[in-house]
Amino acid sequence: MAEKLKISQYDRLTKTPIPKLIIRLAVPTVLSMLVTNVYNLADTAFVGRLGTSASGAVGVVFGYMSIIQAVGFVFGQGSGSIISRLLGAKKDKEATTTASTAFFCAIAVGLILEILGFAFRRPLVLLLGSTETIAPYAETYITYILLAAPFMTASFVMNNILRYEGKASIAMIGLMTGGILNIGMDPLFMFVFGMGIAGAGLATGLSQCISFSILLYMFLSGKTQSRISPREIDPRPGFIGNICTTGLPSMLRQGLTSMATVLLNGQAAVYGDAAVAALSIVSRIMFLVMSVGLGIGQGFQPVSAFNYGAKRYSRVRSAYRFTFTLAQAVVTVGAIGVFIFSGSLIGIFRDDPQVIEIGTRALRLQCATILFMPFCMITEMLFQSTGKKLGASILSSLRSGAFFIPAVLILPRIRGLMGVEEAQPAAYVLAFVPAVFFAIWFFRNLPQDEPVA
Numbered sequence: 001m002a003e004k005l006k007i008s009q010y011d012r013l014t015k016t017p018i019p020k021l022i023i024r025l026a027v028p029t030v031l032s033m034l035v036t037n038v039y040n041l042a043d044t045a046f047v048g049r050l051g052t053s054a055s056g057a058v059g060v061v062f063g064y065m066s067i068i069q070a071v072g073f074v075f076g077q078g079s080g081s082i083i084s085r086l087l088g089a090k091k092d093k094e095a096t097t098t099a100s101t102a103f104f105c106a107i108a109v110g111l112i113l114e115i116l117g118f119a120f121r122r123p124l125v126l127l128l129g130s131t132e133t134i135a136p137y138a139e140t141y142i143t144y145i146l147l148a149a150p151f152m153t154a155s156f157v158m159n160n161i162l163r164y165e166g167k168a169s170i171a172m173i174g175l176m177t178g179g180i181l182n183i184g185m186d187p188l189f190m191f192v193f194g195m196g197i198a199g200a201g202l203a204t205g206l207s208q209c210i211s212f213s214i215l216l217y218m219f220l221s222g223k224t225q226s227r228i229s230p231r232e233i234d235p236r237p238g239f240i241g242n243i244c245t246t247g248l249p250s251m252l253r254q255g256l257t258s259m260a261t262v263l264l265n266g267q268a269a270v271y272g273d274a275a276v277a278a279l280s281i282v283s284r285i286m287f288l289v290m291s292v293g294l295g296i297g298q299g300f301q302p303v304s305a306f307n308y309g310a311k312r313y314s315r316v317r318s319a320y321r322f323t324f325t326l327a328q329a330v331v332t333v334g335a336i337g338v339f340i341f342s343g344s345l346i347g348i349f350r351d352d353p354q355v356i357e358i359g360t361r362a363l364r365l366q367c368a369t370i371l372f373m374p375f376c377m378i379t380e381m382l383f384q385s386t387g388k389k390l391g392a393s394i395l396s397s398l399r400s401g402a403f404f405i406p407a408v409l410i411l412p413r414i415r416g417l418m419g420v421e422e423a424q425p426a427a428y429v430l431a432f433v434p435a436v437f438f439a440i441w442f443f444r445n446l447p448q449d450e451p452v453a
Helices: 002-015 018-048 052-088 092-119 121-127 135-147 149-164 168-192 197-220 237-269 273-309 313-340 342-349 353-385 389-415 417-445
Strands: none
Touching (some): 002 052, 002 273, 018 052, 018 168, 018 273, 018 313, 018 342, 052 092, 052 121, 052 135, 052 149, 052 197, 052 237, 052 273, 052 353, 092 121, 092 135, 092 149, 092 237, 149 168, 149 197, 168 273, 237 273, 237 353, 237 389, 237 417, 273 313, 273 342, 273 417, 342 353, 353 389, 353 417, 389 417
16 A cells, blocks of 8 residues: 555656646645744734834844744755655655654754753844844743744754655645644733733744644654654764755755844844834735745745656756746735735734834835746755755855845945845845856756656
8 A cells, every 4th residue: 555655646746747736736835834924924913012122023033033944944955855856766765764864953953052042042132133122022032932943943844855745735734733823822822811922932832833743743654755763863974964965055045044134133223123123024024925936836846856856857847937937926916916005014013103114115125126036936946956956055045145145234334224125125136147047057957858667
């Protein structure tokens, strides 16, 4: 029975028409990301009722959550890409070794982040961009995020492995359950139990632990092709290094996003808590817009990796074209809607005229320039899913690193607060050009299909 299921999965990923396959894999991921982002936005809205400083604290701590996510993604995306290609080449045992090693490495690094975070909690929130008035709220909120850090890193690993195996629906169950519970627990802990911002942190931490438990059950109950077991760990530095270098683009993307958030908060803090709160809200709204395109891209990754491993290169080409077209259309529609209602959207999260004024301009600028992002995103996913580590790493480092960091440091000196608002849009536009050249190079060098045996 197990062998028949493996054959069925192989045939599904190598023979199902590309549009049908990507949509089938993307829909659960898109739903998961939408629920995750809705509870992030709900968290921001509920905390906004506590005041501008509390609202800013959520954006500040989001920078550290990005670091935790980066660790989960370096092991999750790294192992997932390798596992999918191994399964495409029918090497199941090696896939289990990769999954087990990545899972336990992620837990270990998550524990290190937790310990260091508690040891340096006050300096940490200040480093993340807190003002003196935001810092007390941020310290309280981050306490619960730190407690959940090992569960969060491991959950990202399991979620990515499930997606790369083509089991996005199973991954969706864990993420959506945690997200929906978070939305319900936020007002319960914050207002019914009177915990304030501590309640928001507790709700987030608990929801992450619940998601971890559900995802782990999927692996332990035999619903996956790869397995997780301490007996299957391969501790060799070269083996772990291969997982990490394959996942490096994700770590760069998330790590640089975290650094970008810290720098953005620091530059915004010069103009007060209202600026920090406004840009925090803008980041959450724009991530919601991008999450649909990102979810479509994540439906593409297992198709790309599996078929690349199976030497079905024409399907990689078709999948890339279809995914880019669909993601571009969805992001464009979302950006237009947010642009039109930008002021009202900001007002939902914080009814402060100064926050609304700053946030509206920043949000409209990002809506106008985010249209460049789907091509960059899909091209980066193409390189990572096919094991092109260097190219994927370079692409990952451009938008939030090589382009954004100089922009956020230079533009505010020239244009003040407007420069802070313009830094992210400038990075979106600049990242597009190199992505075009990388995509051309990849497809010129992609082989033709090998004859089917």
